[in-house]
Amino acid sequence: MSSVEKDELAESGDTGIVGPPDSIRQLPRFAGPSTFARLPRLDEVSRADVAIFGVPFDAGTTYRPGARFGPEAIRAGSKLLRPYHLGLEIEPWSRLQIADAGDVGVTPFDIAEAVSQIESAAQRLYRSADRIITLGGDHTVALPMLRAAHRHHGPVALIHFDAHLDTWDNMFGARLTHGTPFRRATEERLLAVNHCAHVGIRHTTPAAKDLEDDRELGFATISTLDVARRGIEHAADRLRERVADRPVYISIDIDVLDPAHAPATGTPEPGGLSTRELQLLLYSLADLDIVGADVVEVSPAYDHAQITALAAAGLTFDLLAMVARGR
């Protein structure tokens, strides 16, 4: 079968699933409306197995702002994504109806109000989509998304890829910030306690006690150095053991990657994972029951040649392929 025929098959099979337009005879990849991977908008299909959901919010940021432009940057970085995932040997959008739900309307001025707007919009979105993959936005947005995921799927085992713990109690007295979502999620019992883990923690943190506090909340930590010293499969085994057969929510802060692989982010830390290391780790987790995910903290004003946007879009595609594999 030629690649052109294969492309067409993915886009209009007997399944009724709607995919992207034909990039070779209909509409080139750099043209047309900007949905994720040129997929249909949610209002163009009756319902979706997975909805892509933009949350352009960054008022919870402590250092570099700009992640409110993350969703549009990730969509722009997604235009070259082709149907077949070579690593996981699957075509996500001929298996699943995937659609772009657009961006939530969210205030840039009031964090509490924004969090509640995001939560309500996600609740509404679950009426027409089983699973949501969120494009951030700063990491604050994980809290309302976890609230909505909890209502829909029950307590989830969180696998959190990040350079930072994001379980601090407050920042400048504020309890809703991009450094606190997983402390709030734990307090609100949204997570399957003792089945969650951080991956990629590294370099500096305000105090040694942060790790102790984090352990008391019920998290395990696999640092970047752990991955480097003991290997990716070891990390994957620990994570699979940790979450067992529970529904999994994957949160990817793009700063888990080294600044060489993702320079455009709010709080960059040297010594991170490469994009390829993170992909290998994700592919080893593809058999998990992934019920939700987010890719956050892309701040495109600091990007060069779309390095970060391409990584974030590629990781979003990896997540879609993982969901397709798990079903």
Ligand SMILES: [Mn+2]
């Ligand atoms: Mn984070």
